Amino acid sequence: MTPNSFISPQPAYVPGEPVERHVADEELVWTEDEQQQIAAFRAQYPTHDGAVMKGLWLAQDKFGWLPPEVIQFVAETLEIPYAKVYGVATFYTQYFKEQKGQFVLDVCTCFSCQVCGGYDILHYLEDQLGITKGETTDGGLFTIQEAECLGACGSAPMLQVTNGPYVHNLTTEKVDALLADLRAGNMPGFQSVTLPQDEDELGGNRRSDTDAVTTYQTPPVSETLH
Amino acid sequence: MPQVFIDGQPYEFEEGGKLLQFCLDQGIEIPHFCYHPALSVPANCRQCQVKAGLPARDRATGELVTDENGLPVINYFPKPQTSCSLDLVDGMVVHTQYDSEEVAAIQADNLEMMLINHPLDCPICDQAGQCPLQNQAYKYGPEGSRFEFEKVHKPKRVQLGPNVVLDAERCINCTRCTRFTAEVTESHQLSIVNRGDKNYPMTAPGQILDDPYSMNVCDLCPVGALTEDYFRFKARVWEMSKTPSVSDFGAKGINVDYWVRDNQILRITPRANLDVNEYWMPDAARLVYERYNENRLQGAxxxxxxxxxxxxxxxxxxxxxxxxxxxxxxxxxxxxxxxxxxxxxxxxxxxxxxxxxxxxxxxxxxxxxxxxxxxxxxxxxxxxxxxxxxxxxxxxxxxxxxxxxxxxxxxxxxxxxxxxxxxxxxxxxxxxxxxxxxxxxxxxxxxxxxxxxxxxxxxxxxxxxxxxxxPAKMIRSMNRSLMMAMGTGQSRIDRGGTPFDRWHDVTNKVDxxxxxxxxxxxxxxxxxxxxxxxxxxxxxxxxxxxxxxxxxxxxxxxxxxxxxxxxxxxx
The missing domain is CATH 3.40.50.740 (Rossmann fold)
Incomplete structure (x- = not known):
């Protein structure tokens, strides 16, 4: 890259420029049932602001993703400022601001997964699907995303499928099996993973897929407290 | 009256205040970015951290606990506290960066972190010379940075609205601008978007910052992220003189500073007067600046x-x-x-x-x-x-x-x-x-x-x-009253001046x-x-x-x- 070839990134929506619409006005209506849910969200919090995340979540369930007109629709429904709702929507990667594939594979590459091979899994997935992170396969089946910590460091490396079930302790074989399952239309089920304090039940081995090693043993909680 | 001990000195205070504002009122400078007296206190820049504690009391008797020298034992908060959000309490003991090396180190580290993704383009930045980040990094910051990688790139030169331009890379996400539109004008036109090191203030998709008071966010901005469109790249602030005066825009009597270079008004900014305009002024009152320079009647x-x-x-x-x-x-x-x-x-x-x-x-x-x-x-x-x-x-x-x-x-x-x-x-x-x-x-x-x-x-x-x-700018025939009011008496230094002084350029003096x-x-x-x-x-x-x-x-x-x-x- 020569020094002059760098072009600053642009904001997703340049202020004042027309915004492409994806959802027609007549589709921007809540059903009776959804209206009741929103009323319940609002009743949960002292101010309407509190219901913003549940409102966006409901909208994403309904429309599949959150184009600007849907975000604005949520803002109007909850009577909170559009800019504020947009700010919340952009904060969380789980809200999709672009159209995604049917299955969104959020591969964690944060610290614990990284040291356990998170990037290997990410790159393997990219090779298998022929796309790079952030892209969607032709036909719209898979999207790969690189995610920050999803809070499952104990079973690193891991990924999440479309804001839903986690797939733990990933290996390339597990990835192949997952892709085959998803192509067949089978979402993985939710899997319970042991925590260190359950090690006794597992014979001192917190991982089910490798042999036990003494160096990884965690002393009982009672011994770590004074 | 309740007392607070700041750097070993006792100060009496009125109940209900926050520590940072109290220190500023006493002339004790504590670096800060997100705090502004007219806005809510989010404590998100973390720059104003100090060490604070309360004297220990015996739980049974309520008596002060003393050490072997008879001095009261202070229970310090386990972590430094943001002074902007810390309520003053009777007997509180505070150590600022002047008194505590620990606090000074914390503030320097915070600045180093803030500068990780800050472009440091001060030489071409309009804020340079009046920049709280620049000033405070100089006074309280580290000598250098340990960050040797490419910085995060964010949008630059974004026209947020008719009067305000955003350079997102310079933003330190203090949220003063979003709080201004949310709390003061209630137009809610700005929000912080994205997350982590990629966030910056932005309008909602397709919308613009057209608040009639939008340029106040440029005054509030503690860095050069938000600048006035009309003043961008017009002049360096240290080449200008700033005169406290009153705006002739309407009968409100808005208190302003007139910024002058070569006898031309280049910029008008609000001056705080809590009885009149607080800290604000409308955009329209700034954009009249050309009236003072152009089409002037010259000569009787x-x-x-x-x-x-x-x-x-x-x-x-x-x-x-x-x-x-x-x-x-x-x-x-x-x-x-x-x-x-x-x-x-x-x-x-x-x-x-x-x-x-x-x-x-x-x-x-x-x-x-x-x-x-x-x-x-x-x-x-x-x-x-x-x-x-x-x-x-x-x-x-x-x-x-x-x-x-x-x-x-x-x-x-x-x-x-x-x-x-x-x-x-x-x-x-x-x-x-x-x-x-x-x-x-x-x-x-x-x-x-x-x-x-x-x-x-x-x-x-x-x-x-x-x-x-x-008088902010000179006219052709200055008299003694005007000279004295401008602080440009008859001394030799005043006659000499520098090339940027307001009396230098005779061509713009109106007759x-x-x-x-x-x-x-x-x-x-x-x-x-x-x-x-x-x-x-x-x-x-x-x-x-x-x-x-x-x-x-x-x-x-x-x-x-x-x-x-x-x-x-x-x-």
Whole structure:
């Protein structure tokens, strides 16, 4: 890259420029049932602001993703400022601001997964699907995303499928099996993973897929407290 | 009174305050970015952290616990506290960066972190020289950075709206701008978008920042992320002089700083006055800056021909002396109290009549906040001098028998109170600030008038607050009063100056004079000299003799003005 070839990134929506619409006005209506849910969200919090995340979540369930007109629709429904709702929507990667594939594979590459091979899994997935992170396969089946910590460091490396079930302790074989399952239309089920304090039940081995090693043993909680 | 110990010194405080504001009030500087006295306290920049604690008390007896030396034991909070959000408590012990190396190190680390993704493009940044980040990094920051990787790139040169440009890379996400639109103007046009090291303030998709007060976010911005479109790359702040004065945009009397380079007003920013405009001003009041620089009337004129000022004085005095019909005077809501007062005295001298001032009040023009219904700045000052809003039909009828019309700083033709045809057979003497003045072609004698940025004087705002104008830029013929007011006395250093000083460039000095120079010259020639050593003495006399101006001396008005006694509705 020569020094002059760098072009600053642009904001997703340049202020004042027309915004492409994806959802027609007549589709921007809540059903009776959804209206009741929103009323319940609002009743949960002292101010309407509190219901913003549940409102966006409901909208994403309904429309599949959150184009600007849907975000604005949520803002109007909850009577909170559009800019504020947009700010919340952009904060969380789980809200999709672009159209995604049917299955969104959020591969964690944060610290614990990284040291356990998170990037290997990410790159393997990219090779298998022929796309790079952030892209969607032709036909719209898979999207790969690189995610920050999803809070499952104990079973690193891991990924999440479309804001839903986690797939733990990933290996390339597990990835192949997952892709085959998803192509067949089978979402993985939710899997319970042991925590260190359950090690006794597992014979001192917190991982089910490798042999036990003494160096990884965690002393009982009672011994770590004074 | 409850006491707090800051760096070992006891201070008494009123309950209910926060530590940072208290320290700032005491003159103890603690670095901070997100805190602003007019906004909520989010404590998100983490820069104002201090070490704080309370004296330990025995749980059973409630007695203070002392150590072996008999000194009270202090239970410090386990982690440093953001002083902006810390409530003052009686007996609290605080260590700032002056007293504690630990705190100084914490603040330096915080600055190092803040600067990780800051572009450090100070040499081309408009904020340089007035940048809290630059100043505080210099004073409290680390000597260098340990971050040796490519910084995160974010959008630059984003036109957020008509008046504000965003450079997201410079943003430190203090959220002052979003809090301003959410809490002060309640337009809610800005929000922080994205997350982590990629976040920056932005409007909602497709929307723009067109709040009528949008440029206040540029003043609030502690870095160069938000800049005023009209002022971008115009001048470095250290090349400019900043003069505290009052805006002539409407009757609110907004306190402003005029920024001048080479005798041109390049920028107007609000000046804090909690009794008038707090910390804010509308965009429209800033964008008038070109009025002071362009289309100015230069040099005295008699019947349209440029003449020496002395000739114009002689001619005006002759006209006034030889008038065979009545002599009519118009005061001005654009001129200062001093000029209007001297005009009434001149009217007495020649036996003329001050008919009133031309009102610029338009119902519904204002927004109920800082944009007033009244376009002119000093209608209230005129009222207090007994000059009333002009009745156009009265003027028309009086003009029939008049031979001279003397107009102070105004444009009756453009204002629509009379037409050029009405002025047939009437000799007009006019003080006019602009060459575009529509009454100017009908004027027999025209005196170019100094505008509010060039004169010394007083405006009284619509709430009856008398506030001082200070000269921000030089005019062609500076006199001693103006020189003294600008702090450019007669010393050698002042005459030398630097190339950027306001008195350096002669080309932009407007050949005009304030009313308080011109009117006494006329009075001299009419044989009734006015013995004032400058406008300050005029105001002294008014403060003493006119109950409507009691207390409004220059020292009393100083920077924040004096609230005058209510005089009630005009009779």
């Amino acid at each position: 004129r008699v019947n349209g021909a440029a003449v020496a000022w002395e000739t114009a004085y002689d001619e005006a005095a002759r006209v006034l002396k030889d008038a065979d019909g009545s002599v009519l005077f118009l005061g001005s809501a654009w001129a200062t109290v001093e000029d209007n007062y001297l005009l009434t005295k001149l009217a007495d001298t020649v036996g003329g009549e001050v008919l009133g001032y031309i009102p610029y009040h338009e119902e519904g023009r204002g927004d109920g906040w800082l944009i007033s219904d009244d376009r002119a700045p000093n209608a209230q000052g005129c009222e207090r001098l007994g000059i009333r809003a002009l009745d156009a039909s009265l003027l028309q009828s009086k003009l029939a028998g008049a031979s001279v019309l003397y107009v102070l700083d105004d444009d009756p033709v453009a204002a629509g109170v009379l037409s050029g045809a009405d002025l047939e057979g009437v000799t007009v003497i006019l003080h006019a600030s602009h060459a575009t003045n529509e009454t100017l072609p009908h004027a027999a004698v025209a005196f170019p008038a100094a505008m509010c940025v060039e004169t010394i004087g007083t405006y009284v705002n619509e709430a009856g607050r008398a506030q001082r104008l200070r 005009c004079l304030p009313g308080w120079t011109v009117i006494p010259e006329l009075a001299d020639r009419l044989g009734r000299p006015m013995h004032y050593k400058g406008p300050e003495r005029v105001m002294d006399e008014l403060a003493e003799t006119n109950p409507a101006f009691t207390g409004a001396t220059y020292p009393a008005m100083d920077l924040l003005g004096v609230a005058l006694e209510d005089i009630g509705e005009p009779a």
